[in-house]
Structures are given as C-alpha cells and as structure tokens.
Amino acid sequence: MRKMIFGWIWIPVVILLISGCSEAQQANKESVPTPVISSEPQILASTNPAMDDPGAVKTFLSAQKIPNGDIYLQDNKVHINIVGLNSEIEQSLAQTFTAGTYELHDVKYTMQELLAAQELLHEQELYQKLNLYGSGVDTIGNKVTITIPSDDAEAAKLEIEKWIDPKMLTYDISEIGDPHVVGTIVDIDTKQAKRILILEPGNEDPSYWFTFNAKSEMFNEAGETISFKDLRVGQQVKLWNTGMVLESFPALASVRRMELAVTE
Structure with a gap:
C-alpha cells in the first residue's frame, strides 16, 4: 500500500495598505490649471500691410474653406469675392x-461654378453650332462673358440659356463695323x-491666313x-474676322465676312 504524503505549502499574503494623504498634505499641493480648449483658430497678424502677395490670400481662403469667386488687384488693393459674406468671415x-x-465683395458664384458654366459651352459644342466668337x-463682374456676332445674337442667347443660368451671363455683341483687313489674295x-x-498694301510679306x-x-462686288x-489669287478683298486672332507670322484668323473689292 502506497503511503500518501501530504505537505503543506505556506504562501504568505502580503497586504499593502496605501494610506491616503492627509487634508494638510493635499492643501500643500499646487493646483493644476484646467486646460482651455478654444474652437477659434489662432490667426497670426499679417506682416505684409500692402498685401504684396495675393497668393497668401488664396491660400488663406482655401485653408479656411471659404467659398469665393477668386481675387483681383485694383486701385492698390486686393479685392476678394466671397460667396455668402458674413461678419464671421469679415472678422x-x-x-x-x-x-x-x-x-471684400459679396458675390453669387464661386470661380468653380463660373468655369463649369464656361466648360458647358464646349461640352454642348455651342461654339460651332452658334458661331460663338469666344468666352x-x-x-x-462675377459672370461668364460670351462674345457673339450681332447677326444671330437673339437666337444664340436663347440656346445658350437653355444650358446656363442667364443671371450668370453677360454678352459681348460683335457688330460688323469696318473691315479689319483689306488686301490681296496671294x-x-x-x-x-x-x-x-x-498681303496688305505697303507690306512686303503676307500678314494673315484667313480660314473659312x-x-x-x-x-x-x-x-x-x-x-x-x-476665289482667285490676285483678287482684292475686304475681310472681317470673328474677333479671335492668333499671333503668329502670318497671323491666323477666321472669316466672319468677306467682300470682293471693286478694282479700278
């Protein structure tokens, strides 16, 4: 028969008593100030009184997410177009x-909205369809300006305003006026x-390519x-362009109207 040996293992239990501080000790401690959290951003005053760097204004508007219609320089000031200008933005x-x-100016449209409206003219191919001269x-003015010939101005406006808010638009109506160029077809x-x-009179070299x-x-006549x-080489012509001339040599322009000149 096996002997059963029982052993006792004593595990001392140490109880640590942490005594609290006395009221006198607590009174001697320095009070810790409560941190103050402000929702207002800390804004440093500009060291540039003349605002010689308009880019700093754009950076500020972007960082603060302030909707705007861009900025421009006029009368030695930076003019800032703000959409929804209020006292908080002013401050x-x-x-x-x-x-x-x-x-500051309170405007209706952001620059992104104006550019998107201008892009619609391309997307809907209105330059070709309506013979628009430019935009x-x-x-x-916080607007999109469109240059159109006087010939079909009213019809063009009606079509454009199907796509773009009329309040966003201004029109530059191009009247026919006097010929822009008189010369000889070479x-x-x-x-x-x-x-x-x-080739214009008095010039040795041709000065314009006119495209129809x-x-x-x-x-x-x-x-x-x-x-x-x-058309024939040697004919004398009067030419009206569409308002867009590319500076090159010869210059490049598009024909709005051409008349054969009466030769003596």
Whole structure:
C-alpha cells in the first residue's frame, strides 16, 4: 500500500495598505490649471500691410474653406469675392490681413461654378453650332462673358440659356463695323482647311491666313453671295474676322465676312 504524503505549502499574503494623504498634505499641493480648449483658430497678424502677395490670400481662403469667386488687384488693393459674406468671415480676414489693403465683395458664384458654366459651352459644342466668337470669366463682374456676332445674337442667347443660368451671363455683341483687313489674295489653301493668304498694301510679306467655316459669309462686288471656289489669287478683298486672332507670322484668323473689292 502506497503511503500518501501530504505537505503543506505556506504562501504568505502580503497586504499593502496605501494610506491616503492627509487634508494638510493635499492643501500643500499646487493646483493644476484646467486646460482651455478654444474652437477659434489662432490667426497670426499679417506682416505684409500692402498685401504684396495675393497668393497668401488664396491660400488663406482655401485653408479656411471659404467659398469665393477668386481675387483681383485694383486701385492698390486686393479685392476678394466671397460667396455668402458674413461678419464671421469679415472678422477672420480682419485678424489676418491689414485693414485698408483689401476690399471684400459679396458675390453669387464661386470661380468653380463660373468655369463649369464656361466648360458647358464646349461640352454642348455651342461654339460651332452658334458661331460663338469666344468666352471668358469676368472675375470683377462675377459672370461668364460670351462674345457673339450681332447677326444671330437673339437666337444664340436663347440656346445658350437653355444650358446656363442667364443671371450668370453677360454678352459681348460683335457688330460688323469696318473691315479689319483689306488686301490681296496671294495664296489659296485647301489641304487642311479652306483658307486664303493675304498681303496688305505697303507690306512686303503676307500678314494673315484667313480660314473659312460654315458660318463665313462671302459676297462679290455686286453684293451677291459667292462660295470659296469663286476665289482667285490676285483678287482684292475686304475681310472681317470673328474677333479671335492668333499671333503668329502670318497671323491666323477666321472669316466672319468677306467682300470682293471693286478694282479700278
């Protein structure tokens, strides 16, 4: 029979008593100040009273996520277009930039909205369909400006305003006026486009390539409509362009109207 040996293992239990501080000891401790958390951003005053760096204004507007219609320089001030201008935005700018070096304007459209409207003209191919001469963003006026010929101005406006809010638009109506160029046809090109090379009186070298499109108007000396195939080298012509001239040599322009000149 096996012997059963029982052993006792004594595990001492040590109880640590942590005594609390006395009221006197607590009184001798320095009080810890409660941290103050402010929702207001700390804005440093500008060291540039004349605001010579407009880029700093753009950076500030972007960092603060302030919707805006961009900035422009005028009368030795930076003009800032703000969408939804309010006292909070005014105060924020006043804490950042020196008074008298900038001026605020409350506008309706952001620059992104204006550029998107201008892009619609391309997307809907309105330049080709309506014979638009050009467009641009008017930062001061907070508008998109579209240049169109006077011939079909009203019809063009109706079509444009189907796509873009009329309140966002201004129009530059191009009247026919006097010819932009008078000269002699010295070359006719049909390889890449229908165009003519023009030599102006008094010049030794030709100065313009004029390109024709579907909207170009052509008339003979009697005011009768003609076509591109009726043109000949040596003919004297009066030309009206569409307002867009690319600076090169020769310069490049598009024909709005062409008339054969009466030769003596």
